[in-house]
Structure formats: C-alpha cells, structure tokens
Amino acid sequence: MKRILVTGGLGFIGSHTVVELQNSGFEVVIIDDLSNSKIEVLDQITSISGTKPDFYQIDLRVKKDVQHFFENNTVDGIIHFAASKAVGESVNEPLKYYENNITTLVYILQEMKNRKIDNFIFSSSCTVYGQADQLPITESAPTxxxxxxxxxxxxxxxxIIKESCGSYNLNAIALRYFNPIGAHESIKIGELPLGVPQNLIPFVTQTAAGIRKELSVFGDDYDTVDGTAVRDYIHVVDLAKAHIAALSRLIEKRNKTNFEFFNVGTGTGSSVLEVIQSFEKATGKPLNYKIVGRRAGDITAAYADTTIANKELNWKTEKTLDEALLSAWKWQEKQ
Structure with a gap:
C-alpha cells in the first residue's frame, strides 16, 4: 500500500482528496496547521472512509519541523495543497502569501530531494494564465x-518545481484548477471558510442562510454575456478524483516528462449572475444581491479546455453546476 502525504489535508480540497485516496486504496498521512481548517474534519473524513488518516499539526514555514516529520515518516508521494488562497487578501497582504506559499514549497522539495522521494502533485491554479487571449484556455496558453x-x-x-525536476530527477504534475465548489455527497465535509468568505459560493450559501445580509457582485461592466465575471466551476469531488488520476500516472510511470501540467475544470464558463440563477433554481432559495465595483486582482473570464487532461489522465468531470450548488447549500444548512 502506497503511503501519501497530503499537506493542507483538512482543508476544502484536501479533505475531499484524502477521502478519494482512501477509497482508492492509498494510506494517507495529513499535515495541516489548522490556520484555515478545523481538527473536527479529521473525524468526518474517518466517518466517511472508515479509516483514520495519520495527522500531524505542523506549520510548514518552520523548517526544523518539516525536517523532523520526514526524519520520522516514509512516504511514496506528496500532494501539496497547503497555501493561502484568497486573491483579494493576497493583494493586501503579499508578504504573507510569498512566505506561506513559496517557503513551504521549497522546504518540502528539499526533503524530497534529500530522501529521494518521487511523485509530487502541486495544487496550482488557472490564475497562472492571467486574462488569457483566447477562451477556452488550453495548456499551450502563455502564462x-x-x-x-x-x-x-x-x-x-x-x-521552482520545474527547475527542481530538471536538476534532481523529481517527477511532478501541476494541476491548474479552475473554481472548486460543492461538498461531499455525505455532507460531512465541505467548504468552511473561517471568517468572511473570500470565494463566491460560500458567500452565496451564507447569504441564502441569512448569515450575510446580501451578496456583493463585483462588477457588471465586464465584456461577458451579462457583464459579470465568468469562471469555470468544478465540483470538488470531481477535482479530488483528478488528483488520484495524476498520482496514479506518476506511480505507474506513465508521465511523458518529469514535469507536466494539466487544466482541471469542466470546460464551461458561468457568469456570476448565471451562478445565482442556477443556485436559486437548484435550491428554491432566493438570493439577495447587489452590484458593486470591481475587485482588485479579478479578471474578466476564465474557463478551461480540458481535452488534454481528459485524454492523458483518463479523467473527466461528472457533476453539473446545479448538483454542485445544491450540495454546497446542503452543507451550509448542516452548519
């Protein structure tokens, strides 16, 4: 049985990926600093899968703690989620983001090099494309x-990963996510932002639940179908399964180069207003929203061409936007 380290494994995407790893026969060890997650998620994962993953509360910015973990644990691969992830917050707190997202990555790659650990999956993002010249976005689009x-x-x-792969014979896949939403069908794990949500869907569900007075729609003057920004919203379980496909590709040595990257989305763009309409239709809950000014760092539109991921990873999405939004609402109701 292969033992896989999942950093940030109690977070939104991480927890769903841990469940899918366990369902696929992997042994899992989680590192999480609980800065944007809760320890209760560990019990929820266990109740879904029937197996409790090993867990270490470690701040990956502390190099000696990272070294200590690897001195005492053997793993066959790493899926690296641990990072700060809010676009708007990063504009206001750039140094926090560079420390948390870059330093931690370097420390982990150093340990992989020193201990000859292969198989690294990186949680990347469609933000690397910026505002793409053409839509849908293919992997050949320039960053x-x-x-x-x-x-x-x-x-x-x-x-950093690409250069490390070239120098140290590592094998890695970067998955460039579009916009993960939804919750596990058990409604035992889902997106649980601490404080004010930074992403659209938790704000939608919290507004519908009366926790937020109204939903702010940032900008209605974009060059899109209705003036609101367009994104590619993928169900988190579909996204989690893409990680299993990517990891299996590396373990089975089917990768074509030692650094690969794939777009992970649905291939369909939805505007903010279309998401609101879909949510109201799927749940029967009306949403109170208002149009406000654009938000710093936001682009007009981004949605994926997933042809390469579909072919090379033998993976594709299965769940619809309505299904994803309904699961997100059921998760919110349970809270």
Whole structure:
C-alpha cells in the first residue's frame, strides 16, 4: 500500500482528496496547521472512509519541523495543497502569501530531494494564465504577468518545481484548477471558510442562510454575456478524483516528462449572475444581491479546455453546476 502525504489535508480540497485516496486504496498521512481548517474534519473524513488518516499539526514555514516529520515518516508521494488562497487578501497582504506559499514549497522539495522521494502533485491554479487571449484556455496558453500575489505564487511555484525536476530527477504534475465548489455527497465535509468568505459560493450559501445580509457582485461592466465575471466551476469531488488520476500516472510511470501540467475544470464558463440563477433554481432559495465595483486582482473570464487532461489522465468531470450548488447549500444548512 502506497503511503501519501497530503499537506493542507483538512482543508476544502484536501479533505475531499484524502477521502478519494482512501477509497482508492492509498494510506494517507495529513499535515495541516489548522490556520484555515478545523481538527473536527479529521473525524468526518474517518466517518466517511472508515479509516483514520495519520495527522500531524505542523506549520510548514518552520523548517526544523518539516525536517523532523520526514526524519520520522516514509512516504511514496506528496500532494501539496497547503497555501493561502484568497486573491483579494493576497493583494493586501503579499508578504504573507510569498512566505506561506513559496517557503513551504521549497522546504518540502528539499526533503524530497534529500530522501529521494518521487511523485509530487502541486495544487496550482488557472490564475497562472492571467486574462488569457483566447477562451477556452488550453495548456499551450502563455502564462501572463500575474494579476495578484496569489497568482504569482502559483507561477513561481510551478517554476521552482520545474527547475527542481530538471536538476534532481523529481517527477511532478501541476494541476491548474479552475473554481472548486460543492461538498461531499455525505455532507460531512465541505467548504468552511473561517471568517468572511473570500470565494463566491460560500458567500452565496451564507447569504441564502441569512448569515450575510446580501451578496456583493463585483462588477457588471465586464465584456461577458451579462457583464459579470465568468469562471469555470468544478465540483470538488470531481477535482479530488483528478488528483488520484495524476498520482496514479506518476506511480505507474506513465508521465511523458518529469514535469507536466494539466487544466482541471469542466470546460464551461458561468457568469456570476448565471451562478445565482442556477443556485436559486437548484435550491428554491432566493438570493439577495447587489452590484458593486470591481475587485482588485479579478479578471474578466476564465474557463478551461480540458481535452488534454481528459485524454492523458483518463479523467473527466461528472457533476453539473446545479448538483454542485445544491450540495454546497446542503452543507451550509448542516452548519
């Protein structure tokens, strides 16, 4: 049984990926500093899968703690989620993002090099493309100067990984996510932002639940179907399964180069107003929203061409936007 380290494994995407890893027969060890997650998620993962993952509360910015973990643990691969992830916050706190997203990556790669650990999956982002010249976005689209420090950390992260693969014989895949939403069908794990949500869907569900007075729609003057920004919203379980496909590709040595990257989305763009309409239709809950000014760091539109990921990873999305939004609402109701 292969033992896989998942950093940030109690977070939104990490927890769903841990469940899918366990369902696929992997043994899992989680590192999380609980800065944007809760320890209760560990019990929820266990209740879904029937197996409790090993867990270490470690701040990956502390190099000696990272070294100590690897001195005492053997792993066959790493899926690296641990990072700060809010575009708007990164504009206001760039140094926090560079420390948390870059330093931690370097420390982990150093340990992989020193201990000859292969198989690294990196949680990247479609933000590396900036505002793409053509839609849908293919993997051949150039990376543009980042619109935010968050996006820049993903670009820099990919560069660090690529150069490390070239020098140290590592094998890595970067998955460039579009917009993960939804919750596990058990409704035992989902997106649980601490404080004010930075992403659209938790704000939608909290507004519908009456926790927020109204939903702010940032800008209605974009060059899109209805003036609001367009994104590619992927169900988090579909996204989690893409990690299993990527990891299996590395373990089975089916990768074509030692650094690969794939777009992970649905291939369909939805505007903010279309998401609101879909949510109201799926849940029967009306949403109170208002149009406000654009938000710093946001781009007009981004949605994926997933042809390469579909073919090379033998993976594709299965769940619809309505299904994802309904699961997000059921998760919110349970809270």
């Amino acid at each position: 543009k100067p980042a619109e935010s420090p968050y996006g820049n950390t993903k670009q820099i992260g990919e560069e």
